[in-house]
Amino acid sequence: MSVIEQPLEYRRLVAPREDRGLLIDPPAEDIGNCVERNLTRRHDDATNVDLQGRTITELATAAREQLIRAALEHTRSYRDIALEQCGVGSESTAGQGLIFLAGHQPNLFHAGVWCKNFALAHMAQQAGATAINLLIDSDAVKRTSIRVPGGTTTSPRLHALELDAPPPNNLPYEEYSIADRQLFDSFGIRATEAISSLIPDPLIRSFWPQVVERADATGLLGLSLAQARHQTEGNWGIHTLELPQSTICQLESFHYFTAHLLAHLPRFWDIYNGAVHEYRRVHKIRGTAHPVPDLAVKDSLLEAPFWVWDANDRQRRHLFVGQKGSELRLTDRADIDVQLSATADGDLDLATEQLAALATRGIKIRTRALVTTMFARLFLGDLFIHGIGGAKYDALTDLLVRRFFHVEPPEFVTVSATLQLPIEREKHSSDDVRRIQHQLRELVYHPETVLRDSEIDRSEELKKIADLKRHWVQTVPTPENVQARHRAISGANESMQPFVASRHAELRSQQEQLLTAVRNERILASREHEFCFYPAQQLQDFLLDYLPARV
Numbered sequence: 001m002s003v004i005e006q007p008l009e010y011r012r013l014v015a016p017r018e019d020r021g022l023l024i025d026p027p028a029e030d031i032g033n034c035v036e037r038n039l040t041r042r043h044d045d046a047t048n049v050d051l052q053g054r055t056i057t058e059l060a061t062a063a064r065e066q067l068i069r070a071a072l073e074h075t076r077s078y079r080d081i082a083l084e085q086c087g088v089g090s091e092s093t094a095g096q097g098l099i100f101l102a103g104h105q106p107n108l109f110h111a112g113v114w115c116k117n118f119a120l121a122h123m124a125q126q127a128g129a130t131a132i133n134l135l136i137d138s139d140a141v142k143r144t145s146i147r148v149p150g151g152t153t154t155s156p157r158l159h160a161l162e163l164d165a166p167p168p169n170n171l172p173y174e175e176y177s178i179a180d181r182q183l184f185d186s187f188g189i190r191a192t193e194a195i196s197s198l199i200p201d202p203l204i205r206s207f208w209p210q211v212v213e214r215a216d217a218t219g220l221l222g223l224s225l226a227q228a229r230h231q232t233e234g235n236w237g238i239h240t241l242e243l244p245q246s247t248i249c250q251l252e253s254f255h256y257f258t259a260h261l262l263a264h265l266p267r268f269w270d271i272y273n274g275a276v277h278e279y280r281r282v283h284k285i286r287g288t289a290h291p292v293p294d295l296a297v298k299d300s301l302l303e304a305p306f307w308v309w310d311a312n313d314r315q316r317r318h319l320f321v322g323q324k325g326s327e328l329r330l331t332d333r334a335d336i337d338v339q340l341s342a343t344a345d346g347d348l349d350l351a352t353e354q355l356a357a358l359a360t361r362g363i364k365i366r367t368r369a370l371v372t373t374m375f376a377r378l379f380l381g382d383l384f385i386h387g388i389g390g391a392k393y394d395a396l397t398d399l400l401v402r403r404f405f406h407v408e409p410p411e412f413v414t415v416s417a418t419l420q421l422p423i424e425r426e427k428h429s430s431d432d433v434r435r436i437q438h439q440l441r442e443l444v445y446h447p448e449t450v451l452r453d454s455e456i457d458r459s460e461e462l463k464k465i466a467d468l469k470r471h472w473v474q475t476v477p478t479p480e481n482v483q484a485r486h487r488a489i490s491g492a493n494e495s496m497q498p499f500v501a502s503r504h505a506e507l508r509s510q511q512e513q514l515l516t517a518v519r520n521e522r523i524l525a526s527r528e529h530e531f532c533f534y535p536a537q538q539l540q541d542f543l544l545d546y547l548p549a550r551v
Contacts, residue, residue: 311362
């Protein structure tokens with residue numbers, strides 16, 4: 001079977017349910033072999049794939065050097081880090097060593113997501129690689145409200161606290177300036193007060209002043225959160241580099257990649273939509289919004305998997321492309337309408353320069369999700385570390401790489417974890433509720449099995465009802481007696497209800513208590529609470545000691 005004929009691989013990945021549960025796929029002992037296979041593919045298969053004058057390997061070599069230099073410059077703008085700490089060696093050999101990558105939006109996230117950064121650092125250290133975390137700041141800010149746990153262990157609740165004023169629709173992180181500094185600056189105090197009855201000393205108490213300091217320096221919500229979080233990692237001995245996706249989209253190698261993809265958009269458009277349809281079929285998804293929408297066609301223009309916006313309107317819009325002779329028309333079908341000198345078989349140097357020049361005119365072109373990881377995995381790194389969501393969607397990226405570039409895609413690792421707040425409580429689950437529900441059902445339909453023989457023997461009336469039911473249960477149903485049999489059994493069950501009323505009331509009371517306990521458990525045991533609401537010591541024990549021993 002050729003590379004392009006390989007079908008979509010179904011990946012079943014589930015977050016751990018237990019506290020301190022850890023998911024690593026493939027297993028840690030196989031990661032070294034995964035890296036070796038990726039290196040073989042990059043040095044062998046990709047060397048022969050021509051991208052209109054440059055091979056995948058040649059473009060990757062340039063991209064990796066540009067990546068390292070940009071990541072060093074960005075990281076050093078807010079944090080001291082030595083070359084030897086991050087595995088670069090020297091600036092003259094930037095990009096020549098191993099590079100491991102991970103990525104996430106620059107927001108607050110739960111500890112299971114944060115563990116990717118620590119796994120990235122540990123894996124890179126073990127392999128002598130440079131670790132770079134990508135800030136996917138081309139994603140839109142969806143909400144500025146954070147749910148903070150509070151209340152008591154017997155009556156917990158979630159407080160919806162605002163970080164900032166509600167965000168405009170479809171505004172990317174790279175453009176999102178903090179609107180209400182008083183509200184933003186006070187979030188740490190407000191969140192600490194809300195959670196203090198459950199967690200007396202959460203990380204946010206010391207973390208938020210760092211966020212405020214970075215807000216003073218950048219003015220951007222995403223960078224403030226990301227840089228303060230990265231500084232915390234540095235204080236804990238984690239030596240990684242970071243780089244916004246917006247900066248990657250300004251690299252010369254990225255512009256060349258973009259020009260090539262847009263020049264071949266009709267073929268890529270067909271492959272993209274075909275892969276999306278195959279994913280929906282394999283995963284039995286009926287809707288058209290997941291995992292990603294199809295690329296559209298409007299007025300003979302093909303939608304490309306990129307966002308576009310300009311300084312006049314910073315909200316993300318879909319990019320559409322049309323070919324006319326030797327020129328590509330790039331437009332949002334509104335205000336932006338520019339030309340790109342590119343064809344499917346021509347030289348791309350001029351198009352690369354033209355794409356770079358758009359930024360000086362305030363026009364920004366950014367990748368959407370699948371193309372973001374495609375470029376990162378194929379051109380920037382030797383190993384990519386995904387969370388569960390990214391790993392599932394990147395099965396689509398595998399298809400795109402195989403069918404568009406005709407090479408086997410680099411393998412990736414999936415890492416996620418579950419860490420619960422350290423709260424002493426009586427634990428209950430939905431299984432306990434189902435057990436009570438089963439007992440209540442037995443009282444309704446099989447009350448005689450709940451009553452003891454001694455109870456039945458002490459009551460002539462009850463014994464008579466139970467014997468009548470037993471008679472009809474043992475009677476073989478026939479078309480002639482089926483209705484009478486059903487009425488007799490139902491009537492017997494109903495007649496026995498007064499004899500089990502006290503047990504019914506007791507179970508109802510237990511059921512109410514359990515339902516409350518399970519609702520409380522959903523809050524107290526949730527893995528979705530932001531990392532800064534945990535005690536620093538608990539996070540360090542898990543991320544610096546427990547995690548490295550298993551990666």
